[in-house]
Amino acid sequence: MADSNDFEHFDLHQQTAQRKYQDRKRNCGSAVAFCTTCFRPPVNDEDEEVNYIHVEESTESEEQIRKGKAKPMKTKDRNVCGSKSIVVLYILFMATSMVWMILLSKAFAKHSEISAEIENLRNSRTILKGNESAISAELQELWNTLIRLKASDTEEIRNLRVEQTLMKEKDSKIMANVTNLENYVSKVCVIKTCPCEWTLFSGKCYYFSNENRDWKKAREFCQSQDSDLAVINSDEELNYLKGKVRVDHLVGMSDLETEGVWKWLDGSLVDQRMWNPGEPNNEGKEDCGEMSNGKLNDIPCNIKQRWICEKTL
Known part of the structure; x- marks a missing residue:
């Protein structure tokens, strides 16, 4: 049982x-x-x-x-296991919701940026379309200007060719005149007693240089031409030489023999009336002479400038 x-x-x-x-x-x-x-x-x-x-x-x-x-x-x-499961599901739901909210916020912000950029592109396109017509008009104007310049250049080239032909004819005439002049000068030089490129005044021949030398080298040149640096003995001769030059020229005077005693190369003393005011002053060892502004002036002998040669017939 x-x-x-x-x-x-x-x-x-x-x-x-x-x-x-x-x-x-x-x-x-x-x-x-x-x-x-x-x-x-x-x-x-x-x-x-x-x-x-x-x-x-x-x-x-x-x-x-x-x-x-x-x-x-x-x-x-x-029922605690079921409650825990619900809590876990709720937490997952809330986390998923937060993730979706963040993603949606970023997507909305990106959409706003893209929309703004698209709007800017549309505005730029409108501006470019507006400028396109102006650029086209400017290009057309440039093209018309180019055509006008080509036509003008053609006419100008034609004129230049005509002028060139005329210049050649003038050059031929000038060369003929130069040849005639050279023949005339050669005949005159034969008649005159002074060498060519020399001038005659009061029985003396004068040569005016076109290059620069110091006083000693200039005198050597004159001596090679059977002459010497110019010696000025009168006011008339001084005035004549003054009218022939526009710049300073070396002449034949110095105080190399005796300091302060100025003599011409022929041994005569320099007339005090022919000096520029305040000259000679011997500033910087000035032992040679020149003609400056129609008067006489003392300068250093190593200065290079033009000169005047003189010889008697």
């Missing part, structure tokens, strides 16, 4: 365990992916044995509850 009661008691416990198993399965069904501790289907014999042990423990717990030895499990404890 005792064995029969034990079997009945065991069947009752087994049925109670089955009901608890079904209840737990329903409570954890919505969060099976997040709470594997609530329900895990058996895979092998060992898992079945573990579940059977859990069923026995649950049966013992039920007996203890009926006898008053143990308190029944609260509904809140049984």
